[in-house]
Amino acid sequence: MTLDWDGISHITKVDPAKPLPADISALEGTDLVIVGGSDDVTEANTLEAIRAIAETYPSIPVFQEPYSSDHVSRETIEAADFVAVPAVYNGDRDHFVGKHVDLFTEVGRAPEDLLGAGLPIVGDLIASKGVDAIADLTASLIGEGYVVQHLESTAAVTSGVDTTYTSDQVAGAALATETFYGFPIFYVEYSGTYGGPEDVEAAARYLEETTLLYGGGIDSREKATEILEAGADAIVVGDCFHDDPETFRETIPE
Ligand code: 1GP
Secondary structure, eight states, X not given: OOOOOTTOOEEEEEOTTSOOOSOOGGGGGOSEEEEOOSSSOOHHHHHHHHHHHHHHOTTSOEEEOOSSGGGOOHHHHHHSSEEEEEEETTSOHIIIXXXXXXXXXHHHSOHHHHTTSSSHHHHHHHHXXXXXXXXXXXXXXXXXEEEEOOTTSHHHHHTTOOSOXXXXXXXXXXXXXXXXXXXXXXXXXXXXXXXXXXXXXXXXXXXXSSEEEEESOOOSHHHHHHHHHTTOSEEEEOHHHHHOHHHHHHTSOO
């Protein structure tokens, strides 16, 4: 699948460890769904959430965003349109480079070496489909350059973030993403709290090819509008979808 970012301004982050609202019709107005969380996520609950959304709204693209390779399987790769893998600039080494090299080491091994390797289900996929599956798999993986700005969030604790970036540093990370690292997505992450427009304004100055996402604490039309006007290509709304679907509808741009 190729993804056209034009027209994507509202993204819903669905936490697979939380129950979906009884009525998920609020998703009708969202442009893309990311399935991922930082606590109690498993391959099974990820797959269940992806399938529930894809079956109800087949035209909405769905990303899986794992924080561990244990969450990725042949089924999740096939059920999701893309697997988005965070690279956390202000995280520990494991979360900027370590986990990715481990993942691609598994992906790049010859199929026969993958049987019984650390990513058994991915290995099984490659063994069953042949070397072409390596290309299929890498084509479905998207890197996301992340800056995690809320130290109290599970995302920060999980990825070893112990200091936030100044807006100048956010701008620097954005410039590096655009011109050096080449991740297709730059993500300003305030998970659980509203960070305001400053970091988005700083990052937007340098991003042309890169898609700029902001997530964290959006629970009103005013906040959604403020972030989009600051230069984000899309806002990501998470908690509000699970906690208050009616208010969530207000975050969707008209
Ligand atoms: C979390 O950026 C998302 O990864 C959304 O944040 O849950 O605070 O809306 P909220």
